Amino acid sequence: MAPVVLIDGPSGAGKSTLADALVVAWPGPLRPTLVRLDDIYPGWQGLDAAVTHLREQVLAPRRLGRPAAWRRYDWERRELAEWHPVDPARPLIVEGCGTLAAAHAPLSDIRVWLAADDRIRKQRALARDGELFRSHWDQWEAGWDAYREREAPERQATIRLAGTPDIRRP
Template sequence: MAGAGPTPVVLIDGPSGAGKSTLADRLAAAWPSGGPKPELVRLDDIYPGWQGLDAAIEHLTRHVLAPRADGLPAAWQRYDWANARAAEWHPVDPAHPLIVEGCGALAAAHLRFSEIRIWLRADDGVRKRRALARDGDLFRSHWDEWQHEWETYLGRDDPERGATIRLSGTTENPRTPAA
């Protein structure tokens, strides 16, 4: 992360079950000392339902990344999945590094607001097993619906192309250089 400045924005994207949350947690835990610890925003907490990928991308741009880039107060609003409605707001301090993880993090609209962009890929069978083990039958009933949202996003934004780092969540030697 050398050269990224004291408060970089790190975006971590990839398909469901690729290991984005695990990578974000590990990155936050291993963040170098001597400065502020990073804030972590999970897009899973923002999506307004199973057809909410585009809405979460817009929300992140408008309420977090753009204001933060201007040094203004930023915040994101949690979606209450159990009650299917918007919930409380969470402030984001522009004086802290920021890690954003989730499907949609590398949307074209987000690239100009970030210094480090990680694309995490994984074998389709492995990632589906992981996602269903994590989220159970609830996700199973929405897998095809979410996959359609994901494929639309891939076709429109080509998120892997914006990555500065590409990793694999299912191989022994996961790092491959960005093009």
């Protein structure tokens, strides 16, 4: 079975940048499938729902050798959209807040925790997502803090990295 890599950490830590770099540098003939939880969260309070969706629709079926797929959330329409199948023959990289929930550990092979200074990550997140995110920052952070307290994602990690200020996209 192709490996599953999960990348977690707070908003603005550099998860997307790291995931993009892994896809580009992946060895072998099959490029990994990249799933971004930003495409799954059903709104600003959707962290827990996305964690459940990832486990039930992608990670668990894939580990059992069954068909897996994830459903995109349309942020503009504020509704669920189309399904995206996940090819079990290809490596899978999933990045986003919530990937290292405790129940995901036995369903994955490599688990990366990416940390960054709070000031730096807020600057990055707002630069990336603009003023829209600013109005939801505190709401998102409250959900993130609850997830982190409940799931202790850092403890699930097999690799811990620092998302330093000089991290760049490939």
